[in-house]
Amino acid sequence: MSLRRLLICTACLASLLAFSADLDRADASAPDRSGRCLSAVHDRQLRVRIYPARGWHVRCVSSIHVSGLSNVIGLTLSRSHLILVDAHRGDPLTTLAHELAHAFSLDRMSPGLRSRFTRRMGSRSFSTGTSWATTPAEIWAFNQARCAGYTTAARTRAVSCRVIRTFVRATS
Numbered sequence: 001m002s003l004r005r006l007l008i009c010t011a012c013l014a015s016l017l018a019f020s021a022d023l024d025r026a027d028a029s030a031p032d033r034s035g036r037c038l039s040a041v042h043d044r045q046l047r048v049r050i051y052p053a054r055g056w057h058v059r060c061v062s063s064i065h066v067s068g069l070s071n072v073i074g075l076t077l078s079r080s081h082l083i084l085v086d087a088h089r090g091d092p093l094t095t096l097a098h099e100l101a102h103a104f105s106l107d108r109m110s111p112g113l114r115s116r117f118t119r120r121m122g123s124r125s126f127s128t129g130t131s132w133a134t135t136p137a138e139i140w141a142f143n144q145a146r147c148a149g150y151t152t153a154a155r156t157r158a159v160s161c162r163v164i165r166t167f168v169r170a171t172s
C-alpha cells in the first residue's frame with residue numbers, strides 16, 4: 001500500500017492488528033462545534049511546536065468510523081489532506097498533536113529520512129507493521145508529539161527526544 005493511500009489512526013486502543021485503511025472505508029459523523037476540540041484546532045502553540053500543516057484541513061467530529069477498527073479517535077487522511085479529531089473522546093489537543101506529527105512525517109520527511117527512522121526502529125516499512133504500537137509511523141507520531149509536550153494515552157515505545165530532534169532538523 002502506498003503512503004498516499006494510508007489513513008492512520010491515533011488511538012486504536014482496542015485494535016492492534018491494523019492501523020490503515022483505504023479512504024473509502026472510513027467515515028465520520030457531521031462536524032462537531034464543541035469548544036475543546038475547536039480550541040485545539042486554533043491552538044497556535046501546538047502548530048508552532050509540531051507542524052503548521054498548511055494545506056491540511058482539520059475537522060472536529062463526534063465520531064469516526066473505520067471498517068475493521070474500533071476506538072479510533074483521530075485520523076490522518078493522507079490522500080485528501082484531512083485530519084479528523086473526535087471531539088468527545090480522549091483529549092482533542094493531544095490527539096491533534098499526534099495527527100499533526102503524522103502530517104509532518106508525510107510532508108516534510110523525505111522517503112530516505114523515513115527509511116532511516118524505520119531502520120532505526122528495526123522495521124522494514126515506515127507505514128505498515130504487525131501492530132499499531134510497533135509501526136514506525138506511529139512511533140514517530142507518538143514521540144514527536146510527546147517531545148513537544150503532548151503525550152497521548154495510546155503509547156508506543158519511547159524514542160529519545162534528542163533522536164527525534166535530529167530527524168526533525170534533518171528536514172530543514
Ligand SMILES: [Zn+2]
Pocket residue numbers: 008009010011098102137138141
Ligand atoms: Zn497515529
